[in-house]
Amino acid sequence: MSSNHYIQAFVHIKNETVSLHGNTLLAAPKTDFSTFSKTAYKELGTKYPKFFKMDRLSKLAFLAADVLLKNDKDPQENTAIVLSNRASSLDTDMKHQNTIADAANYYPSPAVFVYTLPNICIGEISIKHKLFSENSFFIFDRFNANYLFDYAESLLKTKKASKVLCGWVEVDAGNYEAFLYLVSDTGAIKHTIKEITRLYKL
Amino acid sequence: MSKGVAITGMGIISAIGNNVAENYDALIQEKKGISRISKIDTIHKDAIMVGEIDTTNEQFFKQLNLPEDNNYGRSALLGVAAAKEAVAHANIKDIVKYSTGLISATSVGGMDMTEQYYYKYLEDESLQKYIEGHHAGDSTQKIAQELGIEKSLVTTISTACSSAANAILMGARLIKSGKLDRVVVGGTDCLSKFTINGFKTLMILSDTYNTPFDENRKGLNLGEAAAYLVLESDAVVKAENKKVLAYVKGYGNANDAFHQTASSENGDGATLAMEKALKVAGMEPRDIDYVNAHGTATGNNDLSEGRALIRVFGEDLPEFSSTKAYTGHTLAAAGAIEAVYSVLALQHNIIFPNLNFNSQMKEFHITPQTQLKQKELHTVLSNSLGFGGNCSTLIFSKEA
Numbered sequence: 204m205s206s207n208h209y210i211q212a213f214v215h216i217k218n219e220t221v222s223l224h225g226n227t228l229l230a231a232p233k234t235d236f237s238t239f240s241k242t243a244y245k246e247l248g249t250k251y252p253k254f255f256k257m258d259r260l261s262k263l264a265f266l267a268a269d270v271l272l273k274n275d276k277d278p279q280e281n282t283a284i285v286l287s288n289r290a291s292s293l294d295t296d297m298k299h300q301n302t303i304a305d306a307a308n309y310y311p312s313p314a315v316f317v318y319t320l321p322n323i324c325i326g327e328i329s330i331k332h333k334l335f336s337e338n339s340f341f342i343f344d345r346f347n348a349n350y351l352f353d354y355a356e357s358l359l360k361t362k363k364a365s366k367v368l369c370g371w372v373e374v375d376a377g378n379y380e381a382f383l384y385l386v387s388d389t390g391a392i393k394h395t396i397k398e399i400t401r402l403y404k405l
Numbered sequence: 406m407s408k409g410v411a412i413t414g415m416g417i418i419s420a421i422g423n424n425v426a427e428n429y430d431a432l433i434q435e436k437k438g439i440s441r442i443s444k445i446d447t448i449h450k451d452a453i454m455v456g457e458i459d460t461t462n463e464q465f466f467k468q469l470n471l472p473e474d475n476n477y478g479r480s481a482l483l484g485v486a487a488a489k490e491a492v493a494h495a496n497i498k499d500i501v502k503y504s505t506g507l508i509s510a511t512s513v514g515g516m517d518m519t520e521q522y523y524y525k526y527l528e529d530e531s532l533q534k535y536i537e538g539h540h541a542g543d544s545t546q547k548i549a550q551e552l553g554i555e556k557s558l559v560t561t562i563s564t565a566c567s568s569a570a571n572a573i574l575m576g577a578r579l580i581k582s583g584k585l586d587r588v589v590v591g592g593t594d595c596l597s598k599f600t601i602n603g604f605k606t607l608m609i610l611s612d613t614y615n616t617p618f619d620e621n622r623k624g625l626n627l628g629e630a631a632a633y634l635v636l637e638s639d640a641v642v643k644a645e646n647k648k649v650l651a652y653v654k655g656y657g658n659a660n661d662a663f664h665q666t667a668s669s670e671n672g673d674g675a676t677l678a679m680e681k682a683l684k685v686a687g688m689e690p691r692d693i694d695y696v697n698a699h700g701t702a703t704g705n706n707d708l709s710e711g712r713a714l715i716r717v718f719g720e721d722l723p724e725f726s727s728t729k730a731y732t733g734h735t736l737a738a739a740g741a742i743e744a745v746y747s748v749l750a751l752q753h754n755i756i757f758p759n760l761n762f763n764s765q766m767k768e769f770h771i772t773p774q775t776q777l778k779q780k781e782l783h784t785v786l787s788n789s790l791g792f793g794g795n796c797s798t799l800i801f802s803k804e805a
Contacts, residue, residue, distance in 0.1 A: 313606065317665045326793065329662040335677055336660065 206356055209390030211366070213402050214270045216263060216381040221247065223270055225405050236379050240266065251331060258295040258318035259379070260288075261327045264372040267381040268328040271368065275385065282385075283364035284325045284338040285354050290375035291342050292321045324372060337363050346371050346382070348399040355386045355394070371403070409805040410577040410653040411642045414495025414635035416487040416591075417745045419732045420456030420628050424490055429749050432757045433777060437731050439614050439626050447601055453610045455596055456628025456733025458483065469551070476534035478515035479595035481544035483631035483738075485551045488589055492552055495635035495647075503586035503641055506558035507549045508576045509633075510568030510592030512737035514541035517597040544593060558585060563737065565791035566699070567658070568592050569632070570740030570799055574656040576636050586641050591633030591741035600627055600736065607666070609703045615734075617700035617727035618707050618773045620764040625701045628733025632741035634748075639805075651748045654784065654802040655688065657681025661794025667705050672713025674796035675699075675788060679717045682786065682798035691721040693800070694780065695756050697743050697787040698773070700727020701734045710790060711769055724774040726759035740789035740797065747785040747801045754782050 215222045219231040219239050231242045240262045244254055249269055257265060264286060272278065295318045303311050317323065322340035329338065337358060341350065355367040370383035382403050386394050392402070417424065420438025421431035431438070442455045460468070465482040466475065469489075477485075488507075492500065515538035522532045537543060542561045549555040558579070562572045569592030576590035594600075604610050604627060611624040642649060659681060661674025668674065683690065696718075699710055714722055728746050735742050750756060759773035783803050790796045 323665065326662075326665060329660060330664070333662055334660075335662050335673065338660065 206394045208356065208359055208386050208388060208394040210392040210394055210398060210402065211385045211387040211390035212271050212274065213382070213384035214267050215405060216267050217379065221266070221270065223274065228270065235377065236374065256314065257327055258315070259374045260292055260294060260321065260372060261318060261324040263374055263379050263381050264324035265327050265331065267370070267372065267383045268368060269331070271383055271385050272332050279365040280334070281336050281364050282334055282366040282368055283336045283358045284328060284334065284368045285351060286325060286369070287341040287343050287347060287351065287371055288321065288373040289342065289344060290373055292319050292323070294374045295319050346403055348396045348403065352394070352396045352399060359386065408581070409639045410580045411637050411639070411647065411649040412634050412651045412653065412748055413637045413642065413647045413649060414491045414497070415632070415650065415745045415748060416490025416494060417630070417632040417742060418458060418483055418487045419630035419735065419742055420458055421731050423460065425494065425745065428745070432728070432731065432746065432749070433755065435758060435760060435777065437614065437760060438628070439733055442596070445596055445598060445601070447598055449601055449605055452612050453601065453605070454613060454626045456626055456630070456735065457596060458629055476538045477547065478518045478535070478538050478544065479629070480511050480513050480515065480517070480593045481538070481547040483595055483629065484509060484544050484548045484593035487591065487593065487631035488548045488552060488633040491589060491591070491633040491635050497635070500553050504557065505554050505587040505589065506576070506579060506585045507545060507552065507554055508560055508562060508572040508588060508590045509545040509548055510562045510572040510737040510741070511541045511544050511594055512563055512565060512568060513594045513597050513600060514544055515539040516599045517595050520598050552589065564795040565793060566734070566736055566739055567789040567791035567795045567797040568737035568740065570787070570789035570797035571658060573634065573653060573740060573744055573799055574658060574797060577653040577656055580636050580638050587635065587637045589633050589635055591631065592738040593631035594629060594736045594738045596627060596629045611702065614761050615702035615730055616761040616763065617698070617702040617729055617759055618711065618766060619702070619762050620766045622702045622704065622707060624703050625729065626733035628735040630732060630735035630738045630742050632738060632745045634741065634744055651751050651801045651803060652805050653799065655682040655686025655800030656798065657685060658795070658797045661796055663794050666792045668709040668790060668794060670709060670712070672709040672716065674794045675710055675713035675790050676716045678796040678798040679713065679786065679788070682800050686800045688784065688800065690718045693784050693786045694723050694782045695750055695785045696723060696725035697747050697750070697785060698725050698727045699788040699790045700729055700759065700773070702727070702729060706790060707766070708768055710788060711766065711771055715769060715771060722771060724756050724778065724780070726757055726774045728757055730760035740787070740799070743787045743789070744799060744801065747787045750785050751782050751801060751803050754779060756780055
């Protein structure tokens with residue numbers, strides 16, 4: 204499938220670093236995700252108190268999306284969201300499981316339970332940025348540029364969306380990694396599988 | 406590419422009847438199916454009312470000719486009963502003559518058996534068969550097998566209370582795009598402790614009869630039900646000289662972008678869904694003759710949906726009513742139950758009353774239709790609004 208679309212912007216969050224278009228926005232000292240996400244929230248000027256009730260996957264996806272969307276000079280209401288990862292919401296599933304594993308100390312929390320699906324992070328992004336658009340979350344063995352490319356192209360070509368926020372958000376066993384990119388009609392980088400793969404590896 | 410999406414058969418089982426005819430009779434005689442719960446032993450039994458189906462699981466085994474050692478949960482039983490009625494009603498003799506799919510919605514799936522036997526699975530081998538029946542897709546597969554289409558396109562949709570509406574929407578799109586000639590669409594959900602306790606925790610279960618769009622509404626009654634419709638392409642209708650009951654004319658699904666469970670106060674998602682459905686149907690709000698509202702009788706839904714109706718229809722709002730007072734809220738099946746009722750409304754030119762309404766809501770001036778009413782109907786719009794802001798609207802019409 205050929206494309207007339209561009210990767211307008213992209214962001215990475217990993218190893219206590221947030222970078223936009225490969226340029227470091229924030230580099231924090233080595234720490235755990237909870238501490239780092241608080242630092243990032245503050246340093247990136249994210250004013251959104253609901254952030255603190257989110258699970259780790261939502262926090263990661265939210266921070267990455269927020270960097271992209273608030274720097275977008277031409278925000279489109281009809282921006283679709285297509286995210287993916289390997290571990291689904293296992294990080295939170297296990298947290299929930301721990302609250303019900305012990306019959307003597309059985310206390311499931313609705314506040315945790317609502318995050319036991321991976322696509323809830325898409326909901327959090329949609330709520331903040333008022334996106335009433337198409338969205339989907341896929342589970343893959345590894346980063347799958349081909350699939351994301353086809354899906355975004357199909358959404359744009361059938362006019363289901365005017366931009367597509369795509370990428371990978373993974374939180375698993377203390378590790379975290381986000382790579383999000385925004386596909387639109389304008390930009391310097393062609394929307395191709397090769398470019399998506401290259402940017403992911405930056 | 407097929408233009409029309411014809412409805413040629415319907416089947417339903419709910420708290421107000423075991424088939425389409427019984428449901429219609431109850432609707433026009435204003436007989437509700439809401440009672441105290443009898444089939445589930447719950448500590449909430451004195452605090453809630455439900456829409457329960459009388460038939461026991463054992464009676465269903467006989468009725469559906471199932472072997473004694475089956476692993477059916479109740480959602481699958483209700484689903485098979487209703488889907489078989491729909492296929493028979495559509496007068497289908499050879500189901501594989503045309504490419505026929507099944508899109509079935511459920512939110513409970515096999516949870517009723519899981520919650521009964523979960524702690525016994527490790528010790529009692531004879532119960533382990535229900536583990537396979539737990540997931541939502543199992544009920545769909547059972548229905549497909551009973552209909553003889555298990556090798557076709559068979560899939561399950563679970564998007565909370567808009568599930569069955571989305572199954573109908575997806576089926577209609579598959580017919581329109583020519584991917585299928587015929588598709589059985591609908592949904593099934595039985596009562597379970599899982600849903601009773603979940604909704605109880607959200608504090609939205611009424612301790613008495615639910616009262617949609619009433620100022621003093623206290624919440625919803627859960628109900629169990631299943632309903633399926635047979636959708637066919639123009640080509641099949643023509644080749645088989647089929648009697649068409651109605652058409653799926655428009656559909657829309659939108660995201661509310663507000664909250665994980667609650668609907669936005671102003672009904673943003675519902676407004677978008679209705680607008681999209683009207684656009685697909687090529688209609689204006691004034692072309693709609695009756696609105697079968699989602700109207701669950703929760704504080705949040707009826708306010709949000711009412712505001713959305715006002716936003717979409719303004720002065721052109723036709724009669725609207727919720728039939729949840731009859732059946733209870735049947736969750737993933739609701740969109741299909743109300744699709745059947747919408748088609749019945751079209752066929753009989755009748756608007757079903759919004760039972761139990763007493764006091765006008767003070768936030769707005771719109772009032773549901775509370776009396777059975779004869780009216781020449783050409784189009785009915787039906788809403789199904791789900792948790793998480795998954796909002797869907799279907800438009801049914803008499804003419805293609």
